[in-house]
Amino acid sequence: MKHILAGLVLSSTFVAHAWAGQPAHIYGVNLGSWLVLEPWMLPQEWLDMGGQECETCSSCIASELSFAKVYPDAINTxxxxxxxxxxxxxxxxxxxxxxINTIRVPLGYWIVEALVDRLHELYPQGGFNYLHQGLSWLKDARIQVILDHHTLPRVQIPGQMFTGNCTTDVQFYTPYNYHHTLVWTAVMTVFSHLAPDFESVFVIEAVNDPITDATKTPDYGTFQKNFVQMIHAIELTLGISVPSSKLFVSVSPSISNNFTAALIATFSATGISAEVQGALLEAVVKKSLLGYIDDGIHSFMDVNYQYNNPSNPADMMIGPQAYDNHGIAAPDPMSYMTSICNFKHIQADAAVGNSPLWFREWGLSTQFDATDKFLCKWADTQKLAYSKSAGWIVCVQLSTLARQWSYLEGLKLGFLTQDPAVLHDLNVCIPYVNSTSDGTSS
Structure with missing residues (x-):
C-alpha cells in the first residue's frame, strides 16, 4: 500500500526519490474555486449566485460563510x-x-461535515460527494492528486476569501482548532488509503498559507509534529510499515484487519503524542472513520515561508515528506525577470532539509499592464526556475479572469506551451542572470 506524503505549510511537499504514485516531475494546476470558492476568480458567477463584490471582503457577501448567513435555506442547492x-x-x-500530471485540490475543513458546528457555521453541504466524483475522473485519467487543507477551522490568516470566512478574527492557532485539524487529517488519510476514488492521492497538505510571522502562530511547530504523527498513526493502524527511529511499533498483519486491535497496538507506539491519540479516537467515535474501515506522503509549506524563527518541518519528518512554496517577484517587468532568473529559494530550502520542494501557486498575473510578448517570457522564466525543483503547479485550471490566471486560457493564447516541459525560449534568462533589477550587472 502507498505511503501518503505529509505536507505542512511551510509546505512539505516532495521526497528525494519517487514514491508510489508520485510523478517523476510535477506539472500541475490547482482546482481553484471548485470546492473552496474564491469570488475573485469568478466575479460574475458569484454575483449571479447572489454574492457581492466589495473593496474589503469582510464588509459584504464575499465568502462562503457570509453567503450562508444570508441564504441558509438555499445555499446547498x-x-x-x-x-x-x-x-x-x-x-x-x-x-x-x-x-498535466498533477492536480492540487483545495479543500475546506467543512467538507468533513462531522467537524462543523452547524449552529455557527452554515457552510454548504454535499461537497464530499463531488470530491469523490472528481477524484474518480482524475484516477481514470491517471492524473495524481494533492489534497490541500486550504481553509482551516476558525481561519488561519486574516482578510482572505479563501479561508471561507473573511475576517480579522484568526483563531486557528489554538489547541481546540489544532485538534479539529488532526481529526480532519485522520479522515482524509484513511480515505486516501482505502477509498477507490482516492487512489491517485499521494499528498496531504496540512495548512495553506499560515501567517508568515511565526510569533503570531503559537505552537504551530507542535501541530506540525502531530500532523505528521497522525498520518503515520493511521498507516500503522492499517498495517502499513513506517520505518523510522521516531516511532516504535509493529502492527501484526494478523490484527491489521481488526481496526480496534490495530488501534490499540498503534497507541502503544513510543512517540505518538496524546494529542494524536485523542484526535484519532474522536474520529472513530464520531464514526467518521469506523464505518469506512469496517467495510504517505504529507506536505508542509517550507521553513522559509515564515520569518521570526519559525519551526522547521524537516525536524518533524518520520517518513516521506515534501515541501512547497509560492512563486515570488518584485513589482516591475525588469525586476520580475531578474528576481526569478536569479532564484535561490530551492538551494536555500535544501540547505535546511526542506527538499524536495515544489511550487504550488504561480501564475502570469503582474502588477502592471503586461503585453502578450512579456507574458510568454514570464511563463518561460517561471517554468524554468520552478522546474529545478520537484515541479510546479499553476494557480488555477480555470478562471473567468482568464488571460493571466487560467492555465487552459494561457494555452489557447500561446503564453504556455502545449507540452508543459517545453519552453518557448531556452535562453530566456541569459540577459538577466547575475543582473540587478535596474538592468546593470551585479
Missing part, C-alpha cells in the same frame, strides 16, 4: 449547481491532453 459546472469530465480530458 446554489453551491451544488456551481460544483456541477465548475469542474467536469471534459476539463479532465483537456488537462490530460495538455500534459
Amino acid at each position: 446554489i453551491f451544488a449547481k456551481h460544483w456541477d459546472t465548475w469542474f467536469m469530465q471534459d476539463d479532465v480530458n483537456t488537462l490530460k491532453v495538455a500534459g
